[in-house]
Amino acid sequence: MTPSVVLVSGVSRFLGGHLAARLAANPGIDRVLGVDTVPPSRDMLRRMGRAEFVRADIRNPLIAKVVANANVDTVVHASLSASPGSSGGRTVMKEMNVIGTMQLLAACQKAPSVRRVVLKSSTAVYGSSPRDPALFDEATTPKDMPSGGYAKDTVEIEGYLRGFGRRRPDVSVTVLRFANFIGPRIETVLTRYFALPVVPTVLGYDARVQLLHEEDALAVLERATAEDLPGVFNVAADGVLLLSQAIRRAGRVPVPVPGLAVGPVSRLFRGAGLVDFSPEQMRFLNFGRVVDTTRLREGFGFEPRWTTMQAFDDFVRGRGLNPVVSPARVESLERCVLDMARCMRRESPERT
Template identity: 70%
Template sequence: MTPKVVLVTGVGGYLGGNLAARLAANPDIDRVLGVDTVPPPKDVVRTMGRAEFVRADIRNPLIAKVITSANVDTIVHASTTANPPGPTRRTVLKEMNVIGTMQLLAACQRAPSVRKLVVKSTAAVYGASARSPAVFTEEDTPKDISSSGYAKDAVEVEGYVRGFARRRPDVAVTMLRLTNLIGPRVDTVLTRYFALPVVPTVLGYDARIQLLHSEDALAVLELASMGEHPGVFNVGGDGVLMLSQAIRRAGRLPLPVLRQAMPAAGRLLRGARVVDFSPDHVRYLNYGRVVDTTRLKSVFGFTPRWTTRQAFDDYVHGTGLRPVLDPALFAGLERRVLGTPS
C-alpha cells in the first residue's frame, strides 16, 4: 500500500535527506516530513522539493506530537549512525542511536495512524572475529562484538524494534542490515580510511570486505518505504574485495602493523581527527565480514545495481583520489615477487 504521510528521521545526513527528497518527488505521497536536529546540506535542500523539514530531536518525547498531529502512517528511521557530526563522542552517540530509537518507538506505540516502520540497521550486529562464519545469514545471532560501540547500539536498537513489533502486530516492520556504505558522496569511517595516503593494516591478516553503494542504499530504503516488506534483510553488493585489493585499487600505500598496535594506530588517527576509529571498526578491518543476500533478492525483490568491486571503483573515481603509487606499479611488483609472467 502506498504511504500517504511519511516521516523520515536523520534528514541531516546523506541517506535521510536524499531519501526524503526521493519520496517527496512521488506524487502518490501526500506529505513527507524530514526530522533532525540539524538541517540537510544545502545541495540536498535544493532537491527536497515539497518535503518539510522539522527541527526536532527524536530523543525528546515531543516527537510523539509531530507523528500524531500529522497522522503519519509510515516512518523511516534512518538516523542511527556510527559517524556523528562534529566532535561528538561515545555518550552522545549512544543517546542518538539507542535513546532516540526508544523515544521514537514509544511515540509510534501511541500513534494509531502508524502502519509501517522501516529501520536502517547495520551488518555490524553480526560482529567480526576469527570465529565468524564465512557468510552471515539473517538467522545468525550477534557474537564477538565490543561491550560498547556502534555494533552494541545496533543490537540494542534491533531488540527494541522487535519488542515494538510484538506490541504492535498491526504495523509492518522492515529491518535492513546494511553492509558498509561507500560512494563518492558519502563521508564515513571507511571512505576516510581508504583516502589515507598510507593505510594501516593488521600484519598477517587480509580481511574480506563487502560494500554497498550509497545509491543502492537509497534505492532499497525507498522500496521498503513504498511497499510491504516485513522482516529482516541483509543488504550488500555482490562479491567481496580483499582489503589488500581495495588498498591497491585506491592507489594507497599499505602499512602493516602488529595486531596489538592497531588500537593505538586507531587512537592516533582519531586524536588527529582524521579517521574516528572505534574498536568495532578495528575488528572489522582485522577480520572482515560478508553477509548472504539471498532473502533480499528472493523475498524482498531487490538486487543491488553495483557489486562490491564496482561500488569501490566508483568511490575512487568519483572522489578523484589520486594514487600515491600507480596501481600498475603494484601489479608489476606483485608479478616479480610471485614470479609470474607479465
C-alpha cells in the same frame, strides 16, 4: 499500499536527506516530513523539494506530537550514527541512537495512524570474530556478541523494535541490515579510511570486505518505504574484496601495524581528525564480515545494481583518488622482484 504521510529521521545526513528527496518526488505520497536536530545543507534542502524539514530531537518525548499532529503512517528511522566523532562523542552518539530510538518508537506506539516502520540497521549486529561463519544469514547468531560502540547500539535498537512489534502487531516492521556503504558522495569511516594516502592494516590479517553502493542503499530504503515488505533483510552487494585488494585498487600504500600497536595508531588517527576508528571498526578490519543476501532477492525482490568491486571502483573514480605510487612504478618493482626470483632459481641448482 503507498504511504500517505512519511516521516524520515536523520535528514541532515546523506541517506536520510536523499531518501526524503526521492519520496517527495513520488506523487503518490501526500506529505514527507524530514526530522533532525540540525537543518540539512542548502543544497540538500533544495533537493528535498516539497519535503518539510522539522527541527526536532527524537530523544525528546515531544517527537510524539510531531507524529500525532501530522497523522504519520510510515516512519523511516535513518538517523543511526556509527561515528562518535561526527556525533559529538560516544555518549551523545549512544543517546541519539538508543534513547532516540526508544522515544521514536514510543511515539509510534501511541499513534494509531502509524502503520509501517522501517529501520536502517547494520550488519554490525553480527560482530566480527575469527570464529565467524563464511556467511551470516538473518537467523545466524554471532559467535561473539558486540560488546560496545555502534554494533552494540544496533543490537539493542533491533531488540526495542522487536518489542514494539509485539505491542503493535498491526504495524508492518522492516529491518534493513546494511553492509558498509561506499560511493562517490557518501562520507563514512570507511571512505575516509580508503582515501588516506597511507592506509594502516593489521599485520597478519587480510579481511574479507563486502560493500554496498550508496545508490543501491537509497533504492532499498525507498522500496521498503513505498511497499509493505515486513521482515529482516541483509542488504549487501554481490562479491567480496580482500582488504589488500581494495587498498591496491584505490592506489593507496598499506602499512601493516602489529596487533599491540593497533590501539595507539587508531587513537593517533582519531586525534588527528583523519579517521574516527572505533574498537568494533578495527575488529572489522581484522576479520571482515560477509552476509548472505538470498532473502533480499527472493523475499524483498531487490537485486543490487553494483557488485562490491564495481561499487568500490565507482568510489575511487568519483573521488578522483590518484595512486600514491604510480602504476608504472609498481609494475617496475614487480618486474624487479620477478627477475630476482628467476635468478635465484637458476642459481640454486648450481649451489646444490
